[in-house]
Each structure stands twice: as C-alpha cells, then as structure tokens.
Amino acid sequence: MIVRYERIAHVQERMREQGLIAIVVLNHDDYRYLFGEDRWQPRALIPFQGAPELIAFTDEEPELRAAVADGRVRVFGSVGGQINDIVGRIRELVAEGAAAGIPPGASGRPRVGMQMWFQTPAFLVDLFRHVNPKVEVVSSDPVMDALRMVKDPEEIILMTEAQRIAGVGMDRARELLRPGVTAQEIAAEATYAMMRAGAEGTSTPIFVNFGIETCMLHGRLSPRPLERGELVLVDLTPQVGGYCANLARTFVLGEPDSRQAELLAAYREIVAAVRAAMRVGITTAQLDATAKEVCAGHGLAEHHVYGIGHGIGLRFEEPPASTIIPQHRSLPLLENMTVTIGHPVLAIPGFGGARFEDVYLLTAAGPEILFDYPIDPIIAS
C-alpha cells in the first residue's frame, strides 16, 4: 500500500475550503486514488486535517499496519464495533471542526462527505445518517471530482496500458467473428486474452451484441449465434491498477447492406468530426452538436443521441459524466482530462446500431488517442 499523502493533502485543503469535517470513503475508486491499492470492502475516513484513517477488520489489522508502517494511518480494529468507533470519531471531528472554524451546512449541522455515485450503497448512507444525526451527509463529489477529473502522468500510463490491453481483447474478438460463433465464446476468449495480457478483470461485463440487439444501449451478450450479414458490437472494459479502458467496435460479417454501410460511415465521420473539434474549453454539448450535424448529413438526425463521450479513469464513467448528469454537458473540458468519444449507439430502432469508442487524453494541442486501434469494420466471410 502506498498512501498518497499529497493527494490526501489536496483533498483536505478542498474540504476545509468547502466546509467538510470528514469524508467517509466506501468506494473502490476513491480508495485506490488515496491509498494506492484496493480491498474488497474499502473503508476509510479522511478528516479535514491530520492522518487518514483506515477502517479494518481485526484479521486484516497486522497486514494493514505493516503496509502503512510510517504510522500515519489509524486502524479501527474491533469487529462489530466499527459503527461505534466511527460515531465516536465523528463526534470528535465535530468538536475539532468547530474549533478550527469549519462552517456548518445550511441545516446548521457540520457536513460529512460521501461519494454520490452508483457504487455508494444507500443503506450504508442511511445507516450513517441514523447513527450520526448531528451531522449532515453531503456529496463529496465537489471535493473529489476536480482532483480526479484531471489525470497525472502516472494515471495516464495505467490508462494507456489498459487501453492497449483492450486492443488485445478486440483483436481476439475480431478473429473469432464467423457464422455460428456465440457472444459467450467471444466474451470468454476476449476476457482470457485481456487477463493474460495483464488486466485484473473488466470494469463492466463485456458486451457482445449481434443484429437487432446492437440497438440495445446497454445489452449484454446476445443469446443466439452470429449469422452472416449481421452487425456485431463489441465493447471491452479491462482494468489495470483500477484504471478503466473503454474500446468499442462495430463489425459486419460480410458485405454490409446499404443501411449498415450508412451507419458505419456516419459513425466513422462523427468520430473524425468530434476529434477535430475537441479542444480545451469545449463542452460535450458542443461536441454533441457536431455529432448531430454529421448525423443530419447522413439523414440520421432523428436517431442522434446526446452524450458523445464521458470522463473515464478509476471509474468507468466519471465526470464529465455527460450521459448521466445533464449539467456536465456544459462543463468545459480541461487539459489532461481523459474522455471517451463514441459512447452512444447510433441506432435505427428495429434494425441495428453502430459505434466506435476510444479514450483520448486532452492536451493543449488537442486530443491524443491513448491507443490507436484501427476502425476496420468489414469482416470477410
């Protein structure tokens, strides 16, 4: 475990600015970001000042203590007594925060932050509220997002490696495309290829969809074997060191018909146009407008869907999360953000859809693709 004291110091500085006496970490991504590794049930507390505090089970204590041998991490050890420990610690922090002049929230109660995203369990937040009635639970996202949206060189190395590994998986998926292959077989082989190449797993299930199921925004594995002439959509999300890749490609098994060809050509053009438009300061809404224009040029404007890209990092979808949080569509992109382009399916309902998704690092000079995987959709059959 390599505790990231510099990152924690930045977090604490922002906590004091924004008036949080503590952040309770319950999520893999924040835990990785701050403590440099993962646990099955990551649990930690970041006070507004002083050493971060890991929350551990008794059996884990010796190993965690050894891993943070510099003694700057406090470990709560008692099984079953964790809730009491936390209540007691929050009570101390309420007093320390008042003494340090940390202002309370609108309710008059001191504020404690928690990540408000898909992996924060509602019942734990409600339990925390119930046992700590004198504090107000607020989102820690305004503290964390600004730091995590902008990647440092070490993060970009891991993300590039993850994206390279996604390419290994896509190579394997592509070579399996033939009549009769199943989505399950493609998923098994691509997962294996990616894990052999060093992925620790995938951040989402693998998506392999055939034919009409390529319309499904979030379908999983098509249930029936691939047939000649069908569209195939493969979406791979391997992780390396917790960092997520996202590589999606659409193929057609054999010569595309005119509608398939139109979808594939349109998406290729969308990607090119959006890449050309990407620069520091632009918003996803503006990039969506570019994408929509291309769709219109192909007579597909009615099928255009907003949310051409999203932030990616230790979470598969993270700010700017234009497809989840409408306000993020107007967030200007910053230097050293990592964003995907190619998220929405361009689909003709009842027929099929296409997308080509890659991850880009935004630099002052424009977007740099993290790993340049070819767009080469036609599979001879």
Added chain:
Amino acid sequence: MIVRYERIAHVQERMREQGLIAIVVLNHDDYRYLFGEDRWQPRALIPFQGAPELIAFTDEEPELRAAVADGRVRVFGSVGGQINDIVGRIRELVAEGAAAGIPPGASGRPRVGMQMWFQTPAFLVDLFRHVNPKVEVVSSDPVMDALRMVKDPEEIILMTEAQRIAGVGMDRARELLRPGVTAQEIAAEATYAMMRAGAEGTSTPIFVNFGIETCMLHGRLSPRPLERGELVLVDLTPQVGGYCANLARTFVLGEPDSRQAELLAAYREIVAAVRAAMRVGITTAQLDATAKEVCAGHGLAEHHVYGIGHGIGLRFEEPPASTIIPQHRSLPLLENMTVTIGHPVLAIPGFGGARFEDVYLLTAAGPEILFDYPIDPIIAS
C-alpha cells in the same frame, strides 16, 4: 424476456399486506427474479396491483416491447423524461393506493419500497426522495427477502450448474499451483475455464491469496509469486443465469508445517460438524457455536470469527446474511434455503488462514451439498 407474473403476483400480495404502493427496482438481482433476464441498467416499477412497468431508453423500446408482446408491461420511453414519468406515475399510485386502502407509513406518507443492499445507489434513492417528497422510501427487503430466500427447483438447477462450474475453475487453479505461479495467472486461467464451461462471469473478483495474505478477510490477488510451503486460498464465484456460486479451497504447496496442518484440520472438522448440525429451524448463531467449539478443541478459539455461512442466490451474499446483518444470525433456516458454509477465514494473524466453502441446499432431511467438490489441500511439490 420471460416476465415472472406469478412471482410478481406474490410480491404484490405482500406489498398490499405490508402497505407499499410501489417497489422501484434498480438492481440486477430483483430484475432477474421478476423479469427473467438482465439489463445493464435494470429499471422497473412494480405497482401494488396491475401490470409491472419497465423503464427503458427509447432505443431499447422496440426490443423490449417485442420481448413482452403480451402487452402486460408498460414501457416508459422518453430519454431524459424518465424522472418526470416516474414522478407522475408515483402521484397516480398515491391516489390509487389511498382508494384501495393501502395504509401510509408512520410519517403519514404512502410508502415506496427500494432494495436496501450494496448495489442500490444512494444518490438515486436521494434523488427519488427529492422529487417525490409526498412518499416515504422504505426498504423493500421485508417484501422480497421472504420470497427470494426460499428457492424453487428452477433456481436450484441454475445454482447447481454454477457450483459445478466453480469446480471446473478450481480444478484449473489447483493444477497450476507450483512455485513461481502468480495469482494473476491463476485468476486468468480459472476465469477462462469457467467462462468456457458456461459462466457469464463472476459475481465478485476472484480471490487468490498466498502466505500471510490468506489472513486477509477480503484480499484480492497476491502481488508476488507463490513459494514452496505457502498456504494458498482460492475463492471462485461464477454466475449462471444470474445465480451465484461460491467455492473456496485452501491448499498448501508441499508438506504443511504443524500450524498449517492444524488450521486445515480444524477447518475440515468445522465443516463436518456444521454440516452435521444443519437442519430446518437452526440459526447461524447456533452453527457458529458449533464451529467455535471445534476451534476450541484445536486451541484456536481466540481466532474464531462469527458468520460461518450466508444465504446465496441471485446475490452473492443474501439473507440470511449473518455476516452483514447481525439480526440475521438468529433467523431460523428454512427448507429450500441455499446457504454457504465456510465463509470466515480461520486465521492466525501474521501467519495465515484457511477455509473450505461450499453451497448447500437445506432439505427437510438436512443439508445437500450442491456440488461435492473434494477437500484435498496438500499439493505435492
């Protein structure tokens, strides 16, 4: 999609008994249970009477409508307008519930249920509360748990298949155990073997721990290669049709030393004693007492940890969730529950730990192991 109208009718009956006007489904497991398949973002609403209602994106609508062609499922289609749709629908249900005499909650507001478990995002629950201030959000667990804890024959078939596939993965892991093998290699090969055998993936990451890391209650992959003489703990959780398996085995590479031998012998004896004690009506607390006695007989009482087993099904840990919800330790086991035995690591801190975990179906005649995988811990090296 095979909508499970019978299960939904049972749910609605219990909703009326318990005074819920609706259940909002946001979770894969409940969605699978009620709709017979999975989606990336499962979203549905079960009113206290009438047809269940899927919540879909526009592009998904044709396919979902085709899948539920009998017209008993209502699809909300408007992208971005889903929140408004739901608010409107909840308002209607408040009126319908009042007309039908569904009593409000203690707060005087009608009650809407949501699953209160690890996969229910706090921010969605808070958003729901915010936009529906006239209803009270309560846990839907008292409605769902009683139905889901007891498995029907179709579920047991899938769980048995999942457990068989876990055995395929464990065979592969076992044959790889030699000095120098990495946990990553074992995880990659076991995952591949299980997916080739039909697993759709795993419900948790694979755990492969060596040496002192076998103490970690919830460690992931050991970072360094295996050495002769070390303990190895492998925990596999493949899924089939959404149903979870759980198979854990501890090995030692070479002849065990006396402490390793003691841990392995003690755990084998714990499993045998708990299996012999398992019967309808017994509680996990009683089974824990049996396990503790065995530990004491080996001079290991101080290392005993509670929570010898837990329910398993469409969730990896589900009621009776003795290791998560203390009250569940006193829940009497019922016929046709599926529970694991062998959940806690018996660990000597700073040395290492052992466990052997399998899934059992509780019948009137006692426990039946779903798939009888050998306990054979010593690997010649």
